[in-house]
Amino acid sequence: MNGFLGSYKRKDSKEGFLHEVAAVCVLTGKILLQNGAETYRVEDTMNRIANSFSVHDAQSFVTPTGIIFSIEDHDVTQLVRIRNRGTNLRKVTQVNTLSRRVAHGEVSLKDLHRDLLQIDRSTVAYSNSLQILAAAIASSCFLLMFLGKWQDFLPAFIAGGAGQAGMIYLHKLAKVKFFSEFMSSIFIGMVALVSVKLGIGVEMNKIIIGAVMPLVPGVPITNAVRDIMAGDLVAGLSKSAEAGLTAFAIGIGVTAAIVLG
Incomplete structure (x- = not known):
């Protein structure tokens, strides 16, 4: 072209x-x-x-x-x-x-x-390190938004950064989005679990919820709904399935981390 x-x-x-x-x-x-x-x-x-x-x-x-x-x-x-x-x-x-x-x-x-x-x-607007830092800060803020405790701020920060780093670097190794999302969720679950066992964190559920928020497919879900409302049923249902698969990968990854831990 x-x-x-x-x-x-x-x-x-x-x-x-x-x-x-x-x-x-x-x-x-x-x-x-x-x-x-x-x-x-x-x-x-x-x-x-x-x-x-x-x-x-x-x-x-x-x-x-x-x-x-x-x-x-x-x-x-x-x-x-x-x-x-x-x-x-x-x-x-x-x-x-x-x-x-x-x-x-x-x-x-x-x-x-x-x-x-x-x-x-053109390359991405932000470097990988900046994306990881932004995800870490966002995870900590989501933790507070979900009424988490300040003691969990640092574990959520680390877990969110680890999850985003996993998304970026694992996607380069394996061009399968499901795999990178699954492994990133495992990283988040393991960080949350270890932080609670070491006494650094308090509420593992709140840490995990805050850390997975940057991975949640918000834009695909929104676009899927808008496409369905606009009458583009094939595209809307396809994007809905893709978003659902992402949510499934996140849930299974977190569950696997907790079970293995």
């Missing part, structure tokens, strides 16, 4: 131009879907970009694992598989801002493709 605009100079060729528009729209949808956007937002953004370039007969079909974009009455169809999905609302915001500029006629097709590639290739 990266070199599809090499034929942009053939703009006099309507068929070539339509292929270029389709490829840009698919790239836009791919970035949005991979970074946590809702299904209806992905389809709407793709269609709006196509309309901005005077392509008014475009149709898009989006599922959590793939995107199909087609232009009616022309032999133009683009398909892309989505294998990795996460949550990076910064990229979603950047693409939304760019699409609004396109709608106002401020960005050409070639510039749009260049900017989309920059967004797609």
